[in-house]
Amino acid sequence: MHRALTTILQPLASLCTDKFPRLVVLLAALLSAEIAQGGDWPGILGPNRDGVGVDEKLADRWPAAGPKARWTKPLGSGYAGVSVQANRVIAFHRVEGVERIEALDFATGNSLWKADFEANYRGGIDSDLGPRCVPVISGNMVVALGAAGDLYAVSLDTGKKLWSQSLFADLGADEGYFGAGSTPIVVGDTVLVNVGARNAGIVGLELKTGVIRYKTSSFEASYASPITWQVQQKPQVIFVTRLDTVLVDPASGKYQNITEFGRSGPTVNAAMPLVIKDQLFLTASYGIGAKLLKLSVTSSGAVEAKPLWEADDVLSSQYATPVHFDGFLYGTHGREDGAAGELRCVDLATGKVRWKQANFGIAHVIRADDKLLFLTADGRLLLVQATPEKFTLLSAVDLLAPKGSPPAEPQEIAVMASGRATEGTRPLPALARGTLFIRTHSSRPQTSLSAYEVAP
Structure with a gap:
């Protein structure tokens, strides 16, 4: 967006340097402010689903x-992070017997509209009743998948209900260990969902109407959300399902197997795949491990995957997706319900661990330029330099420290993984225009969303 504004304003500035000096100052301010603001965060892991x-x-x-908190908004239950477009922050949470899609004002956190749908999820291994999926903004629509596998669509402007589909119930899908947790993806005018039902493993729906266009495969559902990859200049969708990673044509629903990934038993795939040019990185915990594949496309359009490396002692993530920067991966290795996770930097090409920070805990990560924001599941926020040379901590704060307690030293915060499973910040954060949105999770049916100023 800021590039478009820059294109419009810069020629105007060049025309009035002498006769209208005040206008020049105003235009310069607009240009610099817009450039500093960055863009929107329309869905899970940002505009490109890569963190x-x-x-x-x-x-x-x-x-x-720590960074200044601009506002805090009480919410209901759930682990769903927020999405952001223009002045709207879209939250998805459960309030008593409804799943609520709610638009909040970017600057104040005030509610702009609410859209309520009957909540049908009754719970699983986790006592939290959801929802878990990040809402998806596409054009003037918001699409959200509830914990029981109910898919909703509302207007971004007004919250008007447009359509809904009880996908899991109608298609006979299993809710899994924790309910539905794979955020849908919109490609063109099609919404794709990993439903996991028999003969309806992946379902494509028309975005405007919610009408089912196709049902394909019987791949079971995972908790990993899909991403896109360009094949012969056409977007295709990569799904990490329960046991397989597949490539789906969003227009037709036709699919190709890429690789087996996962294992039977009490395991899940939850971290999202990462595509770095022609390479595909996959990661999971539970003895599954991580692997890097080189993807190529034949003249007939068939996708071939060549293994480059595979290991379970490099970067095996339970649910947090690492980020890539200049040939290196940054993310956490291990499980939240096991020994304290480690923060690691891994050479993408070789799988070699360049450095690691023990007792760090499990954390989501967002990269902005050459810096990394880590939000741990137990409520710590850390600012780290993205460098393969060594762990370089810039700042850190314990967001859930008791009120009135003196702030701990950053290096102390970096190694104080507490395992606060019942109270923490497990939902995915969002970064838009210099503002970091962080939602808490709780064993009670109340959480909160806070907006922090993290820009220079």
């Missing part, structure tokens, strides 16, 4: 108390 804040800039350091 990168496009055009975002982060401060070099924070005060000891």
Whole structure:
């Protein structure tokens, strides 16, 4: 967006340098402000589903108390992170007997509209009743998948209900260990969902109407959300399902197997795949491990995957997706319900661990330029330099520290994984225009969403 504004304003500035100096100052201010603001965060892991804040800039350091909180908004239950477009922050949460899609004002957190749908999820291994999927913004629509596998669509402007589909119930899908947790993806005018039902493993629906266009395969559902990859200049969708990774044509539903990935038993695939040019990185815990594949396409359009490396002692992530920067992966290795996870930097080409930080815990990560924001499941926020040389901590804060307690030193915060499973910040964060949105999780049916100023 800022590039478009820059294109419009810069020629105007060049025309009025002498006669209208005040206008020049105003235009310069607009240009610099827009460039500093970055863009939107329309869905899970940002605009490209890779954890990168496009055009975002982060401060070099924070005060000891951490970045300033602009506002905090009480929400209901669930693990769903938010999406952001223009002045709207879209939250998805459960309030008593309804799953609520709610638009909040970017600047104030005030509610702009609410759309409520009957909540049908009764719970699983986790006592939290959801929802778990990040809402998806596409054009003037918001699409969200509830914990029981109910798919909703509303207007981004007004919250008007447009359509809904009880996908899991109508197609006979299993809710799994934790309910539905694979965020849908919109490609063109099609919504794709990993439903996991027999003969309806992956389902494509018309975005405007919710009408089912196709049902394909019997791949079981995972908790990993799909991404796109260009094949012969056409977007295709990569799904990491329960036991397989597949490539799906969003127009027809036709699919190709890429690789087996997963294992039977009490396991899940939850971290999202990463595509780096022609390479595909996959990661999971539970003894599954990580692997890097080189993808190629034949003249007939068939996709071939060549294994480059595979290991379970490099970067095996339970559910947090790492980020890539300049040939290196940054993310956490291990499980939240096991020994404290480690933060690691891994050479993408070789699978070699360049450095690791023990007792770090499990954390989501967002990259902005050459800096990394890590949000641990137990409520710690850390600003780290993205470098393969060594772990370089810039700032850190314990967001859930008791009120009135003196702030801990950053290096202490980096190794104080507490395993606060019942109270923490497990939902995915979002970064838009210099503002970091962090939602808490709780054993009670109340959570909160806070907006933090993290720009320079």
